[in-house]
Amino acid sequence: MPLPFLTADRAFDTTDHIALPFDDHDQWRRPYRPGSWRVGAAALALLLASFVLLAAVIITAAGGFSGGAATLATAVLVILAALRMLRMGTWVSRAGIRRAAFFTTVTVPWAKVTSVRTVQQPVRWLGLPRTVQGQALVLGRRGGEELMLLTDHNADFLSRVEAFDRAADTVEAWNAEYGVTPPATC
Numbered sequence: 001m002p003l004p005f006l007t008a009d010r011a012f013d014t015t016d017h018i019a020l021p022f023d024d025h026d027q028w029r030r031p032y033r034p035g036s037w038r039v040g041a042a043a044l045a046l047l048l049a050s051f052v053l054l055a056a057v058i059i060t061a062a063g064g065f066s067g068g069a070a071t072l073a074t075a076v077l078v079i080l081a082a083l084r085m086l087r088m089g090t091w092v093s094r095a096g097i098r099r100a101a102f103f104t105t106v107t108v109p110w111a112k113v114t115s116v117r118t119v120q121q122p123v124r125w126l127g128l129p130r131t132v133q134g135q136a137l138v139l140g141r142r143g144g145e146e147l148m149l150l151t152d153h154n155a156d157f158l159s160r161v162e163a164f165d166r167a168a169d170t171v172e173a174w175n176a177e178y179g180v181t182p183p184a185t186c
Contacts, residue, residue: 025094031174032167034086035156037126045082049075089156090137090149090167092174097139099149108141110178115140116149118168123151126158137168 052075060068084102091098096109097116116139123134137150150157150167157164 025178028091028093028095028098030089030091031170032089032156032163034089035154035158035160035163037158038085038088038155041155042082042085045078045085049078049082052078090171092171094178096178097149097171097174099139099147106147108139108147110175112142113139113175113179114142116172116175116179118172123148123153125153126155135164135168137171 052071056068056071056075059071081102088100088102091100094110096107097113098105098107116137118135119138120133121136122131123136124130125132132153135152136148139147139149141147149171150164152158152161152164157167
């Protein structure tokens with residue numbers, strides 16, 4: 001079963017720096033590859049789910065149908081959590097920009113984006129409560145609201161500074177292509 005959300009298109013691996021290398025800009029795409037921390041955590045969750053599924057088969061074979069059903073439901077929840085963990089991140093298309101977290105997804109149309117910029121600020125380390133000084137790609141929305149899209153210390157970019165810079169540049173290029181530029185003030 002192909003999982004298209006696991007891999008970014010190969011266009012980001014080329015040496016020529018084409019900002020929008022896709023033919024179909026209407027499809028939602030992640031402008032970077034998932035990091036090893038995210039993929040490793042999902043792989044461990046799927047490994048745990050395989051053991052829980054085996055336990056469900058053993059419990060059901062021993063005659064505990066309600067216990068087997070509960071164990072099967074637990075395994076399904078772990079699998080769904082692993083898949084959601086792989087879907088987390090920033091996605092772009094012609095329609096706008098989407099920030100997918102574990103429980104929520106925020107989509108902002110390009111018309112409501114005022115700025116996309118990289119800032120130095122305290123960021124959460126691997127999503128944990130501990131903060132460290134780092135870089136964040138921040139999306140400014142109409143009304144003054146800001147949305148943090150990427151950080152250089154999250155599960156996708158920890159120890160991958162070049163990948164963070166490339167992803168930030170790509171999102172900024174999508175904003176330059178489809179975003180509404182504010183009028184110049186004199």
